Amino acid sequence: DLGLVDGNVVNGTTYYYVVSAFNADGESVKSSEASATPQAQVSSLPAGWTDGDIGSVGVAGSASYSGGTFSISGSGSDIWGANDAFNYAYESTSGDSTIIARAASQQNTSGWAKSGVMFRDSTAANAAYAFIMVTPANGVSFQVRAANGGSAAQIGVTAGIAAPEWVELARSGSTFTAYYSSDGSTWTQLGTTTVTMASGALAGLAVCAHNNTALNTSTFDNVSVAGSAPDFSLSASPNNLTITQGANGTSTITINPIAGYNNTVSLSASGLPNGVTASFTPASTTSSSTLTLSASNTAATGTAAVTVTGTDGTLTHTTTVSLTISTSGGGFSGTYQLQNEASSLVLNNQGSTTEGTAITEWKSVTSQNLEWTFNPAGCQAGYYQIVSVKSGLDAAVQGASTSDGAGIIQWAFGASGNDQWEPQQNSDGSYTFVNLNSGLVMEDPGSSTSKSTQMDQWSSNGGANQKWKLLLQ
Known part of the structure; x- marks a missing residue:
């Protein structure tokens, strides 16, 4: 029983064959022509899944x-506005x-390429x-489109996160709640909202290149x-509170x-924060409760993330209230991270103890590189040195420049005033x-979300990239 194997072929190309036999006496009559077209092996989706x-x-x-992994290739200009363009693998x-997945990898076809889990009313x-x-x-x-034919809206965003990352969507009636996690165990709620959607909605994996010429x-x-x-799940309204020392908020x-x-x-x-107490009325509930945060006359100023935890047996969920404590005297005590409102990243001295190192920004984690104190010593009234906990050096304008765009570096305290800063509080509790x-004012140039971008100074324009939240450590 003889067989012919041709391994030098291209998928999708048709090949034609005839067979003859040779021996010492010569060649036999050739066989009838046969053809074959090799095809690439395609892995089917799990039962019940469809892609389009x-x-x-x-x-x-x-x-x-x-092997337990979905590979989704999608083009499309965006999932946004009034109409979407993307690839969707889904089931009914x-x-x-609830749909959960780990976005294990993602090509960078655009800074706004989108890969995640989606509930959708139809195709x-x-x-x-x-x-x-x-x-x-x-x-x-x-992001959501709250009704068929409507416009898309962003419910929540956290900067500085990329694949690999776990994502989850939970549906309860018309309420949809989104979570993300770095390890699939500890989850952070990103938002909850109402969307009008049929009971038999689709759930699946969506990929958009945000570039209609690419996959x-x-x-x-x-x-x-x-x-x-x-x-x-838990939600807080409002989820941002600004109160003065000696006052309270709910x-x-x-x-x-x-x-x-x-x-x-x-x-x-x-x-x-130090000097702040919390109470719930009632402390246990099936529906809602009023959280009261009370600041003493000496409460630490700045912004802190207050975590509200709800527990029922083995079920535990959290939500966050951003609390800003201000004082008419403008005093600051404690150690802070300085979070830019535009990028959600925090001021970073890059772990250096060297004068002249550029001050950049980074995702908020526990690190002295990201921690700063305010020191009024030697400064004009109302001004402070912004001192790196890591290096002991100040945030300063390079070369004592007075020009827009001059970079922010760290430097030892001097007499030129280029490392003295006046914190001016904004109506939302942030500072300029x-x-x-x-x-000029300290800013994140161009509202950059790149962790390598050097901060600079610019004429004040009220932009979010010129506003900083003080996160008390």
């Missing part, structure tokens, strides 16, 4: 599945459901949806779509039920820092 392009895409997309759901380009995604340069974002290939693992067990903490949850949740608060020498 949504809207008008420039390059056809595709999806495959192998019924009622309350129409203008269908209602809820979508939490990772991006190459703009962090993790929760973005992203991979996902640990993918699960399941009917939700009874659970809850926020309503709401228990958002998932899949018929109706148990009692016990509430607690942590991360309180005005340089004594130049009269």
